[in-house]
Amino acid sequence: MFWRKLLPLQKSNYSKITSYSELSQFIREIDKKSDLINTEVIAKTTEGRELYAVLFSKGKFGKDKSKIKVLIFAQQHGNEQSGKEGHYF
Numbered sequence: 020m021f022w023r024k025l026l027p028l029q030k031s032n033y034s035k036i037t038s039y040s041e042l043s044q045f046i047r048e049i050d051k052k053s054d055l056i057n058t059e060v061i062a063k064t065t066e067g068r069e070l071y072a073v074l075f076s077k078g079k080f081g082k083d084k085s086k087i088k089v090l091i092f093a094q095q096h097g098n099e100q101s102g103k104e105g106h107y108f
Contacts, residue, residue, distance in 0.1 A: 024049065024052075026045065027041040046058055055076065056075055057074045057080055058074070
């Protein structure tokens with residue numbers, strides 16, 4: 020189950036900030052292991068890096084109009100750590 024998998028930050032014992040490649044690999048792994056997650060590439064950066072949308076749902080994504088849609092985002096700029104990781108450094 021994906022929620023039992025260590026986050027990249029935990030794997031490094033909080034000694035370094037998660038890299039783009041580590042986070043991308045983690046996203047792909049949890050997408051493969053869970054039926055609750057659907058990952059889409061929604062854009063690419065000027066450097067060609069993929070930007071992901073990670074969708075969580077027990078049903079078909081976007082089909083049930085009564086469900087609330089919530090947007091959670093982090094790291095608006097590539098040189099800024101997310102809040103979870105940033106406070107360790």
